[in-house]
Structure formats: structure tokens, C-alpha cells
Amino acid sequence: MKQIRLGASDLMVSELCLGTMTWGTQNSEAEGHAQMDMALDHGCTFWDTAEMYPVNPVSAETVGRTEEIMGTWLASRGGRDRLVIATKITGEGQKAVRDGAPITGATFRAAVDASLKRLQTDVIDLYQLHWPNRGSYHFRQIWDYDPRPLDHAQVTDHMIEVLSVAADLIRDGKIRHIALSNESVWGTARWLHLAETHNLPRMISVQNEYSLLCRQFDSDWAELSVAENLPLLAFSPLATGLLTGKYAGDVIPEGSRRSLNPLLGGRITPRVFPAVAAYLGIAARHGLDPAQMALAFCLQRPFPCIPIFGATTLEQLRIAFGATSVTLSEDVLADIALAHRGHPQPY
Numbered sequence: 001m002k003q004i005r006l007g008a009s010d011l012m013v014s015e016l017c018l019g020t021m022t023w024g025t026q027n028s029e030a031e032g033h034a035q036m037d038m039a040l041d042h043g044c045t046f047w048d049t050a051e052m053y054p055v056n057p058v059s060a061e062t063v064g065r066t067e068e069i070m071g072t073w074l075a076s077r078g079g080r081d082r083l084v085i086a087t088k089i090t091g092e093g094q095k096a097v098r099d100g101a102p103i104t105g106a107t108f109r110a111a112v113d114a115s116l117k118r119l120q121t122d123v124i125d126l127y128q129l130h131w132p133n134r135g136s137y138h139f140r141q142i143w144d145y146d147p148r149p150l151d152h153a154q155v156t157d158h159m160i161e162v163l164s165v166a167a168d169l170i171r172d173g174k175i176r177h178i179a180l181s182n183e184s185v186w187g188t189a190r191w192l193h194l195a196e197t198h199n200l201p202r203m204i205s206v207q208n209e210y211s212l213l214c215r216q217f218d219s220d221w222a223e224l225s226v227a228e229n230l231p232l233l234a235f236s237p238l239a240t241g242l243l244t245g246k247y248a249g250d251v252i253p254e255g256s257r258r259s260l261n262p263l264l265g266g267r268i269t270p271r272v273f274p275a276v277a278a279y280l281g282i283a284a285r286h287g288l289d290p291a292q293m294a295l296a297f298c299l300q301r302p303f304p305c306i307p308i309f310g311a312t313t314l315e316q317l318r319i320a321f322g323a324t325s326v327t328l329s330e331d332v333l334a335d336i337a338l339a340h341r342g343h344p345q346p347y
Helices: 029-041 065-077 105-119 152-171 185-198 220-227 239-244 272-285 290-299 314-325 330-342
Strands: 003-005 012-014 017-019 046-048 084-089 124-129 175-181 203-209 232-235 305-309
Touching: 012 084, 017 029, 029 065, 029 314, 065 105, 084 105, 105 124, 105 152, 124 152, 124 203, 152 175, 152 185, 175 185, 175 232, 185 203, 185 220, 203 220, 239 272, 239 290, 272 290, 272 330, 290 305, 290 314
Parallel strands: 017 046, 017 305, 046 084, 084 124, 124 175, 175 203, 203 232, 232 305
Antiparallel strands: 003 012
């Protein structure tokens, strides 16, 4: 698998990133270990997790379990230097973690130390803010998004505090780089400006949702990404399985994510299945696996994009890794563009 530089950092990462959020609920520890073994065999050495994982559901009883599973794999397999590990501090409002406390300098330090212990490692390569304290339009909140009120001074003070703590943690060797998730263009620009102004660590990537069905990144975000060399780590590039076709016809397979989360976090709408059908049709007409087509689409965007995908079975993983051998033709891309115009925002 191709190795690429992550933005302006010194990190070399695989072109696909392994997502882990099912380990500890839908997947057992042994299954998580098997996924990591297969990922390494395929050259996928960039792995993403978070302190609040696993999901489906997020609960106080399982918070941190995914990191623990990764940690036991590292303890038994060794070779930490083969990997680039990314994790996240939970944003404000998630009751299962610190009773919903916001990100502060103190919680940032404590969360890093706790993740290091669970991961059984000395350093986190990429430490991300899961979502901003001030909230955002992500997770289907765009339909009634209202950025007011915005206390500009308070936001600035918070950002400087977090960046200052990040500088200390980088100096101490606990993290290598800091990054964003579920951020806005304005928020990211502000983080970058303050880092430059105060000579503090620079955010090096952003992890936002992106797929054939969710293309909010394609305009202002794309411009910022290219201009600032800030790659997108695209989560849910398979739209939580919708783009694989397994839910086509509005079915709910036993053991699937939808069996635990029937609306898939708000993605099941009257518009989504016609959109899914359009993309499944394109894949069928061109002899492509739909999951591989969806991942290859992300890899061929005009901005730096690394898709993060998860799986509950090894066969799903195997199919996903095959996307690195797929190049979408101009005809396929033209068909995708037409489908996007016809189904621009299905959820």
C-alpha cells in the first residue's frame, strides 16, 4: 500500500486508514486483533481510534475499551514503530466521558495520559480534538445549525490554551502532532492563525465525514485543505455501510450496525435509498465493487484525502483494501458527477 506524507508533518502514513470504533461492542478483542493483523499484512499502518470508542452504543462502561484492545495487540505483537496511531479527546457534551465536560488544558493532559496507558505506548502520533467545544454542523446538525452566540475572545483563549498544552506534550514526547475533527472552515483557519501568531503547534489534518453521500468538504473546505496542505481524514467513506449495498431495499441485516442503530445516526431518510441505488448502479455498469468504488473516489479527490474505514468482518476488510488497486475512469467519474447533481444531500 502506498505511503504518503501527512500534510506538512514528518509522518508517513498509508493511503488508507483503519477505523476501530466497533472493537469492544460489535467486535471482540480477538476479532480486533485479527483486523490489525490483516491491516499490517496489507501495508495499512495508519490506525485511528478515540478515547470514547467503542460506539453502538457509546457507554460509560465501555469508554476506552477500543484503545485497550489496540494496546493488548501492541503488547503481544510489538513493533510500535511500524505504525502511525491516531486517537482523540472527546468533545463537550458526551455524558459517557467526564460527564460531558468540555475540552480544557487540564482535560487535554489527563486524556492524553489515559490514552497512553490504555494503548500501552509511550507516544501518540496524531492527537485529535473529536469536536469543538462551541459545537458544529456535523452529525446531521446542519439542518438547524445556528452559530450564535459566538464569544470570539473565549474561543481564542481556549484555542491558545489547548495549543500551549499541546506544545508541552510534544516537548515531553507524549504526542507528536495535533489535529482536528468535526471542525468548520472558520474554526480551522482560526486554529492555524493562532498557531502561527503565537509560535505554537500547527493542526496538521482534519477528520470530517466525507463520502459519495456526504460532500460538505467539496467547496470552501477543499480550498482550505489545498491552500494550507491540511489533509482530510475522511470518516464514514462508505456512509456507515450504505454504499456497500448491504442495506439496499431498506433491509437491516442481523448483526449489522443498523441492527443496533436503525437510523444510522440520521442517515436513513426518504432520499437516501434513491441516492444509494444511483451509486450502486454506476458500480454495476462499470464492473466495480461498490465499496471499492466509494473508497477509490475519496482517493482521487482534488484535495488530499485519506479515507478511514471500519469493518466487522475480515472479508469486509479484504474488499476495502482492494480499493488501492482501483482507478476510476473518466466515464465513472462523469457518472458519479451526474448522480451527485441528482442526489446532492440525501441526509
